[in-house]
Amino acid sequence: MTSTAILIPARLESKRYPNKMLVSLDGTPLIKRVFDICNSTDFNTYVVTDSEEIASMVPNYILTDEARNGTERCAIAARDLHYDHYINVQGDMPDITVRMINTIADYLRYYPITTLFTDMPKSQQDDPSTVKLIRAGDQALWFGRGMTGYGDWHLGVYGYRSDALALYPDMEETVEERVEKLEQLRWLKAGWTIGCTRVDFNGIEINTENDISLWHKNREHLLSLGDFA
Numbered sequence: 001m002t003s004t005a006i007l008i009p010a011r012l013e014s015k016r017y018p019n020k021m022l023v024s025l026d027g028t029p030l031i032k033r034v035f036d037i038c039n040s041t042d043f044n045t046y047v048v049t050d051s052e053e054i055a056s057m058v059p060n061y062i063l064t065d066e067a068r069n070g071t072e073r074c075a076i077a078a079r080d081l082h083y084d085h086y087i088n089v090q091g092d093m094p095d096i097t098v099r100m101i102n103t104i105a106d107y108l109r110y111y112p113i114t115t116l117f118t119d120m121p122k123s124q125q126d127d128p129s130t131v132k133l134i135r136a137g138d139q140a141l142w143f144g145r146g147m148t149g150y151g152d153w154h155l156g157v158y159g160y161r162s163d164a165l166a167l168y169p170d171m172e173e174t175v176e177e178r179v180e181k182l183e184q185l186r187w188l189k190a191g192w193t194i195g196c197t198r199v200d201f202n203g204i205e206i207n208t209e210n211d212i213s214l215w216h217k218n219r220e221h222l223l224s225l226g227d228f229a
Contacts (some may be wrong), residue, residue: 002085003082003083004083004085004086005081005085005087006039006041006045007077008045008047009069009071009088009090011051011054012049012050012051012053012054017206020092020209021091022057023212025094025212030091030206034091034092034096035047035058041102047062048073048076050067062080068183071183071186074088074165075169078162079166083162085159086160086165087160088159090205092156092205093155093203093206095202095205097201099199100199103197104116108159108161111193111194111195112161113158113187113192113195114158114159114194114196115133115194115196116154116157116196116197117153117154117155117196118153118198118199119153119198120152121153125149126148129145129208130145130153130205131144132145132150132153133196134151138196139193139195140184142185142188144182145182152198155205168187171186172186172189172190173186174186202218
């Protein structure tokens with residue numbers, strides 16, 4: 001039977017929004033909210049961080065040294081773990097769902113690296129904080145922030161087979177990865193195929209301080225409809 005763990009990479013000093021992992025959403029720190037949802041699945045869940053303050057917010061954590069991005073942080077943590085598959089849920093995904101996590105876990109049957117996308121509202125097409133995905137069927141061709149008017153909305157959730165994840169820190173960090181600030185481009189530039197599958201998503205990603213108020217407004221709207229992100 002395949003063993004799977006969820007890793008939530010989180011750092012305190014985010015460049016776009018420092019200390020966002022500790023910001024309160026309905027009285028719960030962002031990182032704790034993400035952890036609690038992930039931990040409600042059938043998979044063991046760990047927050048992977050270089051911050052003892054973040055680690056103090058959750059019962060299961062792995063402290064690492066500095067890393068260039070979240071995938072690299074997951075790869076470092078996985079060296080001391082023994083799972084077949086890993087799911088990387090970004091710490092800024094307070095509306096992650098169990099269904100999304102199970103979907104990406106299932107898709108690792110077909111690809112060594114997987115990710116999720118959803119429909120992109122027109123209002124987000126011009127927003128550089130929103131990552132766009134270009135694909136052919138269920139294979140990712142490119143990811144970018146500056147593309148406008150086309151593309152799917154890429155969500156910050158990844159699945160890796162353990163052998164693929166172990167290779168990531170030794171791959172070349174490319175110009176495109178640095179310019180776009182998108183860690184998944186390292187896989188594509190190294191010739192890997194990333195599988196992608198669509199999910200329904202009516203939530204908010206916390207990329208900037210403005211997203212906090214958007215999250216609260218969206219939450220109130222969903223509650224009024226009897227729906228939950």
